[in-house]
Amino acid sequence: MDITQYWDGWDPIVHTLVTVVAGYLALLVMLRISGPRTMASMTPLDFIVAVTIGSAFGRTLTAVDVPLAQTVLTLALLIVLQWLLALVRGRAPGMRRFLDSPPVLIYHAGEFQRRAMRRHQLVEDDVHTAARTSGLGSLDEVAAVILQQDGGLAVIVEGQMGDGSSVLPYVEDDGAPGQPGKPR
Known part of the structure; x- marks a missing residue:
């Protein structure tokens, strides 16, 4: 029986603690800075971005081999991508029709x-x-x-x-x- 299946020392615990707290706070700050559009009533595009952000954050919470800087960078890039697509949607009607389903x-x-x-x-x-x-x-x-x-x-x-x-x-x-x- 391999005991590391149940206990692998304090390093993974400390890493998870730091990643959860710092990652959550970083995500909260980034979402506040990006404005309410990021969390508005979701179009299909918004849903995809939200699921991707959640998946990326969830993956890093338990992954010991993923540094905190990579976690924060990933979240920041996804939020910037969402913001850029929202900007493009607002300025290019052709892209809006491509990205959104009309009523x-x-x-x-x-x-x-x-x-x-x-x-x-x-x-x-x-x-x-x-x-x-x-x-x-x-x-x-x-x-x-x-x-x-x-x-x-x-x-x-x-x-x-x-x-x-x-x-x-x-x-x-x-x-x-x-x-x-x-x-x-």
């Missing part, structure tokens, strides 16, 4: 947008659930339901649609007569 209208003016629902693996029950979650007992009260960039469903009730400028650009033409909208 998708899945219910509008009493009609389910079947093509969009199929493409995003949504069913009518999802729309009904979104309405109930918004405190509505009927789709009669719903003007639109939008699949947001973060994967959530936003419900806009009748009377709150206004001019529809944040909804109508996402109305797709299903090719059915009488359907509102235009192709994206």
Whole structure:
């Protein structure tokens, strides 16, 4: 029986203690400096970066052979990469379309947008659930339901649609007569 499986001396314990405390504090400082966008409601790109940061930090917590400087550098590079991609998204519409999924209208003016629902693996029950979650007992009260960039469903009730400028650009033409909208 190899005792190092259970105890390998104080060096790995001290290394883990220092790495956890210093790495956590460094990550906290870097996230505060990088601003709220890093931890905002997550788009798929944000999710990938968050998982990568968590994975990199988690790996270094128990790895004795990874120096603290390498841990901090890795975290800093991932946060800088996230910040640079956010900068590019804000300044280049083409990159924004490439990096982010646009909102998708899945219910509008009493009609389910079947093509969009199929493409995003949504069913009518999802729309009904979104309405109930918004405190509505009927789709009669719903003007639109939008699949947001973060994967959530936003419900806009009748009377709150206004001019529809944040909804109508996402109305797709299903090719059915009488359907509102235009192709994206």
